[in-house]
Each structure stands twice: as structure tokens, then as C-alpha cells.
Amino acid sequence: MLTLAKAALERATGRRPLEGRSAIVTGSTSGIGLGIAEALARAGAAVMLNGFGDPMQIEETRTALADANDVDVAYDGADMSDAAAIRRLAERASARFGQVDIVVNNAGIQHVAPIAEFPPAKWDAILAIDLSSAFHLIQATFEPMRQRGFGRIVNIASAHGLIASPFKSAYVAAKHGLVGLTKVVALEGAESGITCNAICPGYVWTPLVEKQIDDQAKSHGIGRDEVIRDVFLKNQPTRRFASVEEMGALTVFLCGEEASSITGTALPVDGGWTAH
Secondary structure: OHHHHHHHHHHHHOOOOOOOOEEEEOOOOOHHHHHHHHHHHHOOOEEEEEOOOOHHHHHHHHHHHHHHHOOOEEEEOOOOOOHHHHHHHHHHHHHHHOOOOEEEEOOOOOOOOOHHHOOHHHHHHHHHHHHHHHHHHHHHHHHHHHHHOOEEEEEEOOHHHOOOOOOOHHHHHHHHHHHHHHHHHHHHHHHHOEEEEEEEEOOEOOHHHHHHHHHHHHHHOOOHHHHHHHHHOOOOOOOOOEOHHHHHHHHHHHHOHHHOOOOOOEEEEOOOHHHO
């Protein structure tokens, strides 16, 4: 109800900074990606959702997002490990909205294992979805952005794009690569009105994280509070999870006119984790 009221107020007062823009947000049927899609829609952007999940639930989400914000919201289930499917996603979004102004590369998967035991297939899948998918979608949308003289690309990296942790070789490699890709795209788009930035979250409160807390508590025989304090938030000095709303608000800012000179950055949203 609060979201509906806020969206109505923003429409009534004309304070919608992304009115008339259109966006693709990968991995946006839940968690951080959905939070970003919601924020972009509230700011007035048309949004192409992407991701996996129950078809009926995805359609309910799509409809609710469109109705609450009076914007066009579509869905495409493109497989982010398939380069051809990613190109088709860009084509369908452009055909639906007329153009793609904003790309948010959020799709990602994770696997944790020692390097000596890390399954090669998992390595390949993580690199494909967490890194290569961003390249393919940027490549498919960059030239039209350049020709129009405007584009906003936001890559959802991680604190692990800046630092490392044991047992996460593929994820850390992919996120470091995503930060590097961000810098290259920023340089190539700098004179064409295109910005490219990476957001580097620490732990963000999502349904997936909540499930992991419960699983860890059961497997270690300790309470939820201990898991949160001693496992998840051990390295975050604020001792609190970031929220999907924070990720959405930062993305909206980076996609607006006020952020035109912010490009090539990797912005930690990690409660001070990478300040150590």
C-alpha cells in the first residue's frame, strides 16, 4: 500500500526522474534485481523483467509493477548463459519500448567449494552468467545508445569484485572481471553520453539470504542471531544487512541526469566491509 501511495504521489507531483526511459534488468524476478526493477518503475521507466520462477507469480509481479507505477512492464525469460538468447532479449526490449536506455546486469549464481574440488562445470556456468552475460547484453545495446547519445549501464558486482574470500573462486573471478568490464565500457562510452558503473554490495537482505541463514543455523546447530553476527555480518562493520531498496535507490540515481559525470566506478554498498 505504501509503495502504491508513493508511486501515485510521484506521478502527481511530476517527480519521476526516469520518465520516458526504458530498462532491461536481468535476474529481476526476485531479490536485488526485483528491488531495482521496482525502483526504476517508480522513477518512471518502462522495465523488461528477466529471470526464472513460477510463471503465474512472475505474471502477478509484472502486472502489479505496471499497475502501481503506470509504466509498461514486460517479461522475457532469456537464459543468461545463452549469448543468442541475450541478443534476442535486447531486440525484443527495443521492439517493445522503442529503445533501451538503461541496462542493469544483475543475473548471477554462486557455488562454494575449495579450489581443488571446484566442479569445472560450475566454474563455466558462473563465468557465463555472472560475467559473460553482461558483456553480451552490453554489446547488444551499446551502439544504439551511442547513436542516441545517451545510455546508462549498471553492473551489479559484489564486494567480492573488490576483495576475495576462500572457496569462491569462480564468483570472485567473475565479479572482479565485471568491475574490469565496467571500466572499459565507461571509457569507450565516455564521449557518447553513456555511463557505466558497478555497484558492489556486501550482504543484502533477500529471501535467498534468509533461507541461507536458516540452513546454516540447522547445519551448525546454532541460533539465527549467531549465524547473522558471526557468519554473514562478520566483515560488515555496520552489523546490518543492506536492503534491496538501497540498491534500487542507488541504481535510479546512477541512471539519472545528476550522475552524468559518474562513470567507471565500483561503488561499495557493504557496510564498510572493503574499508578494512
